[in-house]
Amino acid sequence: MKIFSKLSFKSFAVFGTAALLASSAYALSWYDCQPICQQNATNAYNQSYTYYATQQTNYCNSLTDPSAKSACLAGVQAYATQQATNVYNQAYNGCMNSCTHV
Amino acid sequence: MRHTVLAVMLASCLVPMAAHAAPAPAPCDLLDQQMLTALNLADAATKVEHKAIAATAQAPANRMDMCTFTPRVGTGASLSVMRLPLAKKMPPGKPICTDNSAEKFGLATCNVTVKDGIVTVSLVSRRAGFETLSAALRSNFERLFTPGRQ
Numbered sequence: 001m002k003i004f005s006k007l008s009f010k011s012f013a014v015f016g017t018a019a020l021l022a023s024s025a026y027a028l029s030w031y032d033c034q035p036i037c038q039q040n041a042t043n044a045y046n047q048s049y050t051y052y053a054t055q056q057t058n059y060c061n062s063l064t065d066p067s068a069k070s071a072c073l074a075g076v077q078a079y080a081t082q083q084a085t086n087v088y089n090q091a092y093n094g095c096m097n098s099c100t101h102v
Numbered sequence: 103m104r105h106t107v108l109a110v111m112l113a114s115c116l117v118p119m120a121a122h123a124a125p126a127p128a129p130c131d132l133l134d135q136q137m138l139t140a141l142n143l144a145d146a147a148t149k150v151e152h153k154a155i156a157a158t159a160q161a162p163a164n165r166m167d168m169c170t171f172t173p174r175v176g177t178g179a180s181l182s183v184m185r186l187p188l189a190k191k192m193p194p195g196k197p198i199c200t201d202n203s204a205e206k207f208g209l210a211t212c213n214v215t216v217k218d219g220i221v222t223v224s225l226v227s228r229r230a231g232f233e234t235l236s237a238a239l240r241s242n243f244e245r246l247f248t249p250g251r252q
Contacts, residue, residue: 059213070160094177
């Protein structure tokens with residue numbers, strides 16, 4: 001909550017747009033949905049990358065063993081990138097599914 | 103004589119097997135079915151990935167092994183487990199879990215040091231129902247990784 005509260009909630013509408021579209025009376029085409037969902041998923045990627053990088057860095061810094069701490073910190077970027085990519089895919093697929101299948 | 107030959111042949115088979123005994127568990131196997139069931143991922147699809155980590159001034163090159171569980175149907179919560187090997191044996195640490203929720207979705211993560219590495223498990227879920235899943239993640243992670251409870 002601390003991390004997200006610092007970020008703009010305006011851009012934080014990963015599933016929100018999909019829900020809004022799902023509540024409308026008609027389904028949109030793939031071409032209508034794709035840019036909306038891509039933007040939402042990109043926002044989700046950026047926000048989740050911040051969370052994962054911050055969370056993992058805090059954990060690594062809590063380790064008392066110097067070699068474990070260094071190894072942990074060295075992996076933060078790869079870990080955060082991988083996790084944020086998973087969030088992107090989940091957000092994009094969920095959004096497209098909701099958007100095109102009303 | 104025949105017995106000696108057989109013994110040598112048997113030993114030659116067992117030595118390589120012993121050399122490869124007790125490999126590090128695959129990342130997916132770090133979690134159990136009870137945990138996956140609690141997170142509605144008992145029948146999940148799994149994907150294993152290995153990522154190289156470049157050396158830094160403080161740490162040698164390494165790799166991370168990841169396993170991602172995603173629902174076969176629908177767009178429910180997904181779970182990933184990452185294992186980062188450490189060169190030095192570590193005493194088992196205490197599990198630490200955090201979560202972070204936004205308006206529409208939540209992220210929860212648990213970390214622990216095990217004897218040969220760091221294990222990180224992360225959950226991504228829609229906001230609705232996130233608290234329940236996050237609590238299930240935390241309790242199951244502590245069950246699996248609290249020293250003395252395994």
